[in-house]
Amino acid sequence: MNPRAAAHRILGEVRRGKLSDRAASRILPAVDPADRGLALDIAFGCLRLRARLDAWIGVCADRPPSRMDRAVRDWLRIGAYQLTELRTPDHAAVGETVGAARSALGRRRAGYVNAVLRTLARRREADAGDGPGALAGDDPFPDPDVDPVGHLCSWGSHPEWLVRRWLARWELADVRRLVEQQNRPPDVVVRMLTGDDPAPPDGVELEPVPGWPRSFRLERGLPETALSGLRAVIQDPAASAVVDYAGDGLAEPVLDVCAAPGTKTLGLAAEYGVRVVALDISRRRLARLRAPAPPLGLPVSAAVADAPRLTVADAGTVLADVPCTGTGVLRRRADARWRLGQQGLDDLVALQREIVDACAAAVRPGGLLVYSTCSLEREENEEQVDAFLDRRPDYRREPPGADARSDCVTPRGDLFVRPWLTGTDGAYAARLRRIA
Numbered sequence: 001m002n003p004r005a006a007a008h009r010i011l012g013e014v015r016r017g018k019l020s021d022r023a024a025s026r027i028l029p030a031v032d033p034a035d036r037g038l039a040l041d042i043a044f045g046c047l048r049l050r051a052r053l054d055a056w057i058g059v060c061a062d063r064p065p066s067r068m069d070r071a072v073r074d075w076l077r078i079g080a081y082q083l084t085e086l087r088t089p090d091h092a093a094v095g096e097t098v099g100a101a102r103s104a105l106g107r108r109r110a111g112y113v114n115a116v117l118r119t120l121a122r123r124r125e126a127d128a129g130d131g132p133g134a135l136a137g138d139d140p141f142p143d144p145d146v147d148p149v150g151h152l153c154s155w156g157s158h159p160e161w162l163v164r165r166w167l168a169r170w171e172l173a174d175v176r177r178l179v180e181q182q183n184r185p186p187d188v189v190v191r192m193l194t195g196d197d198p199a200p201p202d203g204v205e206l207e208p209v210p211g212w213p214r215s216f217r218l219e220r221g222l223p224e225t226a227l228s229g230l231r232a233v234i235q236d237p238a239a240s241a242v243v244d245y246a247g248d249g250l251a252e253p254v255l256d257v258c259a260a261p262g263t264k265t266l267g268l269a270a271e272y273g274v275r276v277v278a279l280d281i282s283r284r285r286l287a288r289l290r291a292p293a294p295p296l297g298l299p300v301s302a303a304v305a306d307a308p309r310l311t312v313a314d315a316g317t318v319l320a321d322v323p324c325t326g327t328g329v330l331r332r333r334a335d336a337r338w339r340l341g342q343q344g345l346d347d348l349v350a351l352q353r354e355i356v357d358a359c360a361a362a363v364r365p366g367g368l369l370v371y372s373t374c375s376l377e378r379e380e381n382e383e384q385v386d387a388f389l390d391r392r393p394d395y396r397r398e399p400p401g402a403d404a405r406s407d408c409v410t411p412r413g414d415l416f417v418r419p420w421l422t423g424t425d426g427a428y429a430a431r432l433r434r435i436a
Contacts, residue, residue: 001030003039004078004100010043011074020047020335041185045085046077047334048183051157052141053080059140060119072109075101079117083124090121148172152179158337162327169378177420178376182330182337186425188218190226191235191263193270193296201229211405211422212237231270231296233263238328238417238425241408242321242372243267245415245429247401250274251316251367257307257359258321262289262300268319269298279305279312308354312362317370320359322352324373324380328419328426349379356388360395363434369395372415372429381428382414394436401431 001009006027013023024043028036046053054065057076065073075097082093094117102110142150152163156179166175190206192198192214200206204221215237218226223234243264250272256265259278266289269276278300280286286302305312307320325345330337356371363369371388373380389395399413408417415429 001027002096002100003031003035004042004097005104006031006035006039007043007046007078008071008074008100008104010039011046011077012071014047014335015070015074020044020333041086042078042081044185044334045081046074047338048331049081049085049157050077050338051154053077053084053157055140055154056080056084056120057116060123061116069109071105072113075105075110075113076116079113080120083117083120090125094118094121144176148176152176156180157183159340161342162337162340165377174418174420178418181419181423184331186236186331188223188234189236190216190218190223190230190232191237191240191267192216192230192232193266193298194231196231198230198232200226204229209237212240212424215240233266235263235267236329236332236425237422238374238419238427239264240267241405241415241417242319242370242427242429243271244403244405245400245409245431246272246317246319246368246370247403247431248272253277253315254317254319255279255312255315255359255362256319256321257305257310257355258323259302259319260285260289262286262302264319264321265289265300265302266296266298269300270296274317275299275301278302279307279310281306308351308358310358310362314364315362315367316364317368318359318363319370319372320356321372322355322380324348324352324375325377326374327376328374328417328428332425345377345379349384352380352384353387356384357391360388360392360432360434365394365434365436367434368398369432369434370429371432372427374425374427376418376426376428381416382410382412382430385414385430385432388432395432395434398431398433 009027010023014020024040031039057065057080079093079097082088098110098114101113141155144151149163152158153160158179198206198216204226205219206216207219209215209217252274254274254276256276256278258280259265260280260282262278265276265278278289283304289302325340325348326333326336360369371385397413400409408415410416417427419426
């Protein structure tokens with residue numbers, strides 16, 4: 001399949017409600033392996049930067065993108081992404097895109113795609129002498145100093161409700177850096193499960209991630225090739241920070257609730273030498289954990305369980321890695337920012353409350369509950385923990401483990417990884433000790 005046609009199919013499936021990663025995993029096998037990276041880059045780039053691309057399309061077309069045929073709009077986003085972000089030569093960005101579009105749209109609608117993209121290409125050519133950011137010099141975006149919200153929503157391509165809540169909490173400069181970080185394609189990071197330096201197999205090149213011991217960025221090669229020759233998992237440093245934050249001396253049995261795909265399960269077992277039981281409602285996602293565990297020789301098992309209705313008691317340690325908005329990992333979940341809303345946040349907060357209460361009931365006196373998310377939102381993080389402690393006076397906050405990175409620990413002792421400072425995903429965790 002033509003990589004641009006594959007990207008268009010991914011966008012279409014996401015528009016119809018499918019998650020981007022699932023759509024990609026279904027469609028990419030039909031693309032030549034050499035072209036899969038391009039197809040994925042275009043599709044996910046169009047999803048992340050949707051608002052930015054629509055602004056460019058809007059000034060080059062005779063109507064706003066919101067009034068366009070959706071299939072046509074997706075083709076325009078594909079071409080605009082190549083022209084403005086990948087800086088692809090016109091003959092490829094326009095010619096190849098229109099050629100692929102013609103078989104799907106027909107000559108008339110493909111002609112409209114061609115006209116709009118040619119206008120954008122001429123605009124780019126006029127600015128070509130000013131460097132990669134030239135298009136921003138005569139652009140359709142609000143002045144960032146006069147209208148920072150408008151700029152972060154259009155050029156920054158984030159929903160307004162999310163931008164406003166972040167600006168109410170953090171300085172404008174920090175929110176700008178956060179938005180920029182969330183718009184970058186994510187790195188693939190290998191986390192070593194031992195203290196050894198990696199000896200990657202042929203064709204794989206790894207570079208240490210500064211400030212994150214045992215984390216290595218995959219510079220060359222495929223993730224599956226890297227894992228085939230290493231005792232390691234694919235895991236962003238922010239997720240690894242949760243494992244380090246849990247601390248040594250974990251009492252068994254250790255349960256990882258909402259565990260799939262299980263990299264934290266493997267990390268806990270390897271780091272602390274404890275037996276870990278991974279629990280998740282998805283049998284399909286748990287299968288991704290069962291595959292690497294035996295070759296790694298780790299004491300890990302898995303079982304299907306519904307987290308709000310755990311039928312477990314007398315656990316020594318529970319990691320409750322609860323479902324969340326994922327606002328700390330938006331660069332990885334390309335379509336997630338456009339699915340989020342206040343109602344969804346409220347629903348997740350209610351579900352998290354159910355899960356943390358069920359997990360708390362499973363921990364025996366003296367045991368440890370570690371609550372974690374990949375969210376940046378207070379309601380899902382410190383406010384959720386504060387409300388839990390109000391309900392459960394038999395629990396108290398506890399300081400982090402010795403391996404926790406100090407600049408990611410809050411004054412109250414919680415873990416909070418801020419992407420604009422670390423260059424990683426975001427993460428939150430709190431250690432809660434049952435004292436009675």
